[in-house]
Amino acid sequence: MLFTSWSFALLVAALVPVYYLVPKRLQKSVLLFANAVFYAFAGWGAFLLLLFTALSAYGFARGIGRLWDGQKETLTLHKTDWEKPEKKAYRERMEHKRRTLLVLCLVLHFGILFGMKYGAGILGIVNGWFGTAWDGSKLLLTMGASFYTFSIMGYVIDVERGKYPAERNPLNVLLFGSFFPILVQGPISRFDTLGETLFAPHAFSRENLEAGLFRIAWGYWKKLIVADRLLVAVKQLIRYPETYNGAFVLLGMLLYAATLYADFTGGIDITIGVGRLLGIRIDENFDRPYFSKNIAEYWRRWHMTLGAWFKEYLYYPVSVSKPLRRLTKAARRLGDGFARRLPVYLATFAVWAVTGMWHGNSWNFLVWGLCNGAILLLSEECSPLYARFHRRFPKLGKTWGYRAFTVIRTVLLLSSLRLFDCYATVPETLRAFGSMFTVWNLPLLWRGGIQSLGLHFADYAVSFCGVAAMFTVSMVQRKGRLLPRLHRWPLWKKLLLFGALVLTIAVFGRYGFGYDAGQFIYNRF
Amino acid sequence: MKHSVRTIGIWALAAVLFCMSFGFVQRLVVPKYQSKSIEGSLTEEYYRETLGHDVLFVGDCEVFSNISPAELYRACGIASFIRGSAQQLVWQSYYLLEDALKTEHPSVVVFNVLALKYGSPQSEAYNRMTLDGMRWGSAKIGAIAASMTEGEDPVSYALPLLRFHARWSELEAEDFRCLFQKQSVSHNGYLLRADVRPVTRTPTPAPLTDPHLPETSMEWLSKMASLCKANGIELVLLKSPSIEPYWYDEWDADVQAFAKEHGLWYVNTLTQNDAIGIDYTTDTCDMGQHLNVYGAEKLSRWFGEELKARVQLPDRREDEAYQRVWQEKLERYDTEKAAAIAAQEGL
Amino acid sequence: METLLEILSELHPDVDFTKEERLVERGILGSFDIVMLVTRIEEAFDVVIPARLITPETFRSADALYAVIESLGEDD
Numbered sequence: 024m025l026f027t028s029w030s031f032a033l034l035v036a037a038l039v040p041v042y043y044l045v046p047k048r049l050q051k052s053v054l055l056f057a058n059a060v061f062y063a064f065a066g067w068g069a070f071l072l073l074l075f076t077a078l079s080a081y082g083f084a085r086g087i088g089r090l091w092d093g094q095k096e097t098l099t100l101h102k103t104d105w106e107k108p109e110k111k112a113y114r115e116r117m118e119h120k121r122r123t124l125l126v127l128c129l130v131l132h133f134g135i136l137f138g139m140k141y142g143a144g145i146l147g148i149v150n151g152w153f154g155t156a157w158d159g160s161k162l163l164l165t166m167g168a169s170f171y172t173f174s175i176m177g178y179v180i181d182v183e184r185g186k187y188p189a190e191r192n193p194l195n196v197l198l199f200g201s202f203f204p205i206l207v208q209g210p211i212s213r214f215d216t217l218g219e220t221l222f223a224p225h226a227f228s229r230e231n232l233e234a235g236l237f238r239i240a241w242g243y244w245k246k247l248i249v250a251d252r253l254l255v256a257v258k259q260l261i262r263y264p265e266t267y268n269g270a271f272v273l274l275g276m277l278l279y280a281a282t283l284y285a286d287f288t289g290g291i292d293i294t295i296g297v298g299r300l301l302g303i304r305i306d307e308n309f310d311r312p313y314f315s316k317n318i319a320e321y322w323r324r325w326h327m328t329l330g331a332w333f334k335e336y337l338y339y340p341v342s343v344s345k346p347l348r349r350l351t352k353a354a355r356r357l358g359d360g361f362a363r364r365l366p367v368y369l370a371t372f373a374v375w376a377v378t379g380m381w382h383g384n385s386w387n388f389l390v391w392g393l394c395n396g397a398i399l400l401l402s403e404e405c406s407p408l409y410a411r412f413h414r415r416f417p418k419l420g421k422t423w424g425y426r427a428f429t430v431i432r433t434v435l436l437l438s439s440l441r442l443f444d445c446y447a448t449v450p451e452t453l454r455a456f457g458s459m460f461t462v463w464n465l466p467l468l469w470r471g472g473i474q475s476l477g478l479h480f481a482d483y484a485v486s487f488c489g490v491a492a493m494f495t496v497s498m499v500q501r502k503g504r505l506l507p508r509l510h511r512w513p514l515w516k517k518l519l520l521f522g523a524l525v526l527t528i529a530v531f532g533r534y535g536f537g538y539d540a541g542q543f544i545y546n547r548f
Numbered sequence: 549m550k551h552s553v554r555t556i557g558i559w560a561l562a563a564v565l566f567c568m569s570f571g572f573v574q575r576l577v578v579p580k581y582q583s584k585s586i587e588g589s590l591t592e593e594y595y596r597e598t599l600g601h602d603v604l605f606v607g608d609c610e611v612f613s614n615i616s617p618a619e620l621y622r623a624c625g626i627a628s629f630i631r632g633s634a635q636q637l638v639w640q641s642y643y644l645l646e647d648a649l650k651t652e653h654p655s656v657v658v659f660n661v662l663a664l665k666y667g668s669p670q671s672e673a674y675n676r677m678t679l680d681g682m683r684w685g686s687a688k689i690g691a692i693a694a695s696m697t698e699g700e701d702p703v704s705y706a707l708p709l710l711r712f713h714a715r716w717s718e719l720e721a722e723d724f725r726c727l728f729q730k731q732s733v734s735h736n737g738y739l740l741r742a743d744v745r746p747v748t749r750t751p752t753p754a755p756l757t758d759p760h761l762p763e764t765s766m767e768w769l770s771k772m773a774s775l776c777k778a779n780g781i782e783l784v785l786l787k788s789p790s791i792e793p794y795w796y797d798e799w800d801a802d803v804q805a806f807a808k809e810h811g812l813w814y815v816n817t818l819t820q821n822d823a824i825g826i827d828y829t830t831d832t833c834d835m836g837q838h839l840n841v842y843g844a845e846k847l848s849r850w851f852g853e854e855l856k857a858r859v860q861l862p863d864r865r866e867d868e869a870y871q872r873v874w875q876e877k878l879e880r881y882d883t884e885k886a887a888a889i890a891a892q893e894g895l
Numbered sequence: 896m897e898t899l900l901e902i903l904s905e906l907h908p909d910v911d912f913t914k915e916e917r918l919v920e921r922g923i924l925g926s927f928d929i930v931m932l933v934t935r936i937e938e939a940f941d942v943v944i945p946a947r948l949i950t951p952e953t954f955r956s957a958d959a960l961y962a963v964i965e966s967l968g969e970d971d
Contacts, residue, residue, distance in 0.1 A: 343946055
């Protein structure tokens with residue numbers, strides 16, 4: 024079930040009144056039922072897999088939780104009669120047990136995810152080597168698997184870390200993993216923050232309804248008017264890389280930046296808006312990412328929940344892990360600077376390799392991830408240089424022009440990296456990128472080039488207005504959140520704005536017969 | 549209290565304003581079918597009629613191109629209307645008939661059998677041209693449900709804006725001019741053409757894969773027969789003159805069998821060419837697919853006489869109410885016919 | 896605390912760590928800084944900071960960080 028389907032609209036429209044009309048203790052059951060309806064559209068296989076993931080995670084977390092409880096009890100019991108080394112040894116033993124359970128759980132579930140993502144490809148390679156004919160076509164990534172696996176595994180890791188106790192009610196874990204608005208394209212959610220609002224009873228509030236509806240409308244606006252329109256041109260540019268080189272690559276980069284932003288943030292707006300209708304607060308996933316001064320900041324503001332997940336559960340654990348510590352110590356002989364950098368470098372590349380693999384199953388994404396890591400490290404190494412530069416020209420950094428320069432530079436840089444996401448192979452991407460500097464064909468753009476991309480002049484005009492609207496909203500957001508301010512507006516103004524949003528979507532949106540509303544780009548993962 | 553009255557007022561005003569803007573934009577973007585694809589206007593033009601009809605035609609282009617109600621009236625005194633549309637499928641004919649029977653009771657319904665060859669929905673565009681003009685009611689809903697092709701969305705029939713919104717960038721002067729008022733493009737459902745493109749070759753029909761007409765079509769035809777029977781209407785099955793598309797003997801046999809079983813009159817004009825006098829060098833506008841006005845008038849005169857010989861029909865030329873209305877229709881018909889002929893000769 | 900502030904200012908001489916309360920949120924301490932910090936702190940204080948404690952909350956401010964370091968030395 025896609026966001027742009029009548030069945031999704033109907034599900035939400037039916038869910039909201041039912042959710043508030045039933046007795047509060049039944050609200051969770053209503054949500055579970057809605058999730059089941061949602062997943063019924065994705066097929067029973069997908070549903071059973073999700074059920075298995077949630078329930079097995081519940082079991083593992085309970086097991087780990089029991090070990091924690093046992094440890095606490097034992098330690099209290101032997102508070103006086105055990106000596107320090109005794110206690111320490113006991114704690115280490117228990118930790119080892121918990122770790123073992125956790126590793127089993129992670130291997131199992133990330134193994135399943137890995138199998139779905141790469142199974143077909145790996146089988147293809149194996150078939151090529153051994154001449155077998157195993158069919159991998161059934162190993163498909165089911166809807167939302169990338170997102171819910173990460174969310175649920177985050178929960179188990181947190182329990183192992185003792186951040187909070189294991190959940191006693193298996194239905195709560197299931198509800199957390201299957202909450203349908205976040206199944207489509209995230210955000211990757213935390214059990215403690217989402218769970219708190221998800222499991223709590225909610226009373227109807229006009230403010231929530233209003234904010235939810237506005238947020239949803241704005242999401243559809245971005246998605247249907249801007250993203251799905253520009254996607255036509257982007258696809259055309261990518262399909263014929265030999266024809267569309269040079270300036271067209273630059274054009275494609277910028278169009279893709281707008282498309283991806285409108286598509287992904289639009290989808291998240293719909294997700295958060297649906298949650299809001301139910302009084303449930305879903306984590307934000309974007310913080311005006313295109314206004315970042317550098318790539319590191321961009322990754323803190325774009326797909327924030329994924330970045331946070333990788334940092335907390337992969338980057339830091341790897342960088343302070345025992346093997347890496349030992350390696351660092353050994354590296355001392357080669358110099359202190361080298362030793363200090365070693366864990367950072369290794370952890371960075373590890374995380375970015377995995378991030379790349381999360382985004383797609385071709386070599387392109389691996390290279391894309393590693394390039395991101397390399398740029399992050401490079402800019403980190405250069406930061407003393409920057410600092411010296413700014414000490415020399417202390418006023419420059421505060422000027423409007425310089426800030427605009429850093430923002431544009433960052434957008435261009437990350438858009439260049441995204442070429443890996445567009446083209447099919449690494450050499451093709453590099454050729455396209457190189458052609459920007461070697462092929463001079465800028466005038467071709469307005470000599471018929473732009474019109475050949477499947478969009479009319481009017482489409483470009485609408486897209487431009489759409490991008491301008493998104494830009495304006497982002498600028499307004501600099502002064503704080505938008506929806507609370509909107510809430511204070513007089514009624515007539517709110518109705519006018521909402522009516523205008525709906526009407527413009529109806530007229531200018533790309534949907535309906537003969538136009539297959541493009542799947543949300545992030546839905547693939 | 550005062551506050552809530554104000555709030556309700558704002559809500560009501562907003563709702564009205566929204567519906568009006570939506571309706572306005574919808575009117576604007578929906579195709580007007582006035583100069584392009586004018587067949588799209590046919591379905592709705594039926595509702596402009598003020599008097600009843602003794603004969604109703606239903607079917608595809610072989611009715612709206614080949615029968616001239618004006619000539620039927622002038623030569624035989626028959627008041628008729630053609631509820632035809634491009635590639636009208638059997639179930640659409642059925643529902644258009646059901647829709648018409650809600651407001652009038654003709655003595656005869658003539659169904660053109662060519663469309664029987666289609667047993668499943670064919671084209672979204674033709675669906676829209678046939679169905680969008682229908683007035684709302686059970687018949688329209690039934691027709692939509694029976695006609696939708698894959699990927700079509702029932703909501704967009706209720707709100708055509710959702711279907712035609714992409715036209716916002718292709719609006720023409722006509723869309724603004726005809727926002728609230730449209731010209732009749734037909735003469736009681738007949739689309740007049742005076743151009744001549746003679747038949748130059750005899751078609752070689754492709755062999756049939758299935759010797760029979762699709763079962764679904766025949767089921768809908770049965771339903772139509774029952775509907776007519778229940779309303780005391782004489783159903784006539786007609787195969788209009790044409791060279792192409794080819795009318796197979798196997799299909800003809802199926803229709804004959806059906807007519808025999810239900811006691812219906814089936815006229816296959818392909819066997820009556822000499823009596824009708826169709827000359828395919830002068831009477832067709834597209835090499836034998838459709839008749840032009842010369843051919844249509846010949847067919848209408850012949851068919852009117854045959855019909856009168858079999859069914860008791862009142863002569864509406866002697867009915868004063870009809871005289872007034874039809875006088876105007878005939879004048880417009882003659883003027884447009886003369887203009888069309890002049891335009892052809894001027895070429 | 897002195898030692899900690901020393902380590903911190905070595906990393907970012909231009910920041911007043913006694914006052915700043917949103918070090919991670921404002922992007923002053925990036926992920927590289929944090930890994931480096933962990934290594935330096937572990938050397939200086941002779942403790943081991945487990946991965947579960949490396950969170951934005953821990954590195955929010957110098958005070959918060961110091962509290963975490965102190966708690967590591969203790970035993971339950």
